C-alpha cells in the first residue's frame with residue numbers, strides 16, 4: 001500500500017495526486033489518497049508519497065499543516081518508513097517548493113528513508129504538472145519496495 005499524503009490549496013496538487021494514484025493502481029500497486037493526513041491512520045512501516053504545493057512564504061497548504069505539526073511533535077520511530085516527495089511551487093518565489101522540503105526534513109529527521117530525490121514542479125514550466133509527474137513516476141516505481149503492491 002502506498003499512502004499518498006496530499007497538500008493542496010487550490011487543487012493542482014490534488015489533481016496530480018489523483019493522476020499519480022490512478023497510474024500506480026494501473027501498475028499493480030494499492031494506493032490511498034489522504035486529503036487530511038493523520039499520523040495515526042498511516043502505516044509507519046509503509047511507503048508514503050507526499051504530494052504538496054507551497055503557499056504563503058514557503059508555507060504548507062492548510063490541509064496538510066496539521067499533519068506537519070503532528071510529525072514535528074510526535075516521537076514515534078519512522079526508521080522503517082520509505083518516502084518520496086513531489087512538490088508544486090513557483091520559481092518566482094524565493095521559497096521555491098519549501099513545503100515539500102519542510103516535510104522531507106521532518107520525515108528524514110525521524111529516520112524515514114528517502115526513496116528518490118524529490119520532484120519539484122515549477123508552475124512557470126509550460127507543461128501541465130500532472131504530465132511532469134506522470135513522466136517521472138516510472139523512476140519512483142523502479143525504487144519502490146517490492147512488497148508495497
Ligand SMILES: Cc1cc2nc3c(=O)[nH]c(=O)nc-3n(C[C@H](O)[C@H](O)[C@H](O)COP(=O)(O)O)c2cc1C
Pocket residue numbers: 007008009010011012013014052053054055056057058059061088089090091093095096097098123
Ligand atoms: C498566494 C500564493 C503563494 C504562493 N507561495 C509559494 C511559495 O512560497 N513557494 C512556491 O514555490 N510556490 C508558491 N506558490 C505557487 C503554488 O505552490 C503553485 O501555484 C501550485 O501549483 C499551487 O498548487 P495547489 O493548487 O495544489 O494549491 C504560491 C501561490 C500562491 C497563489
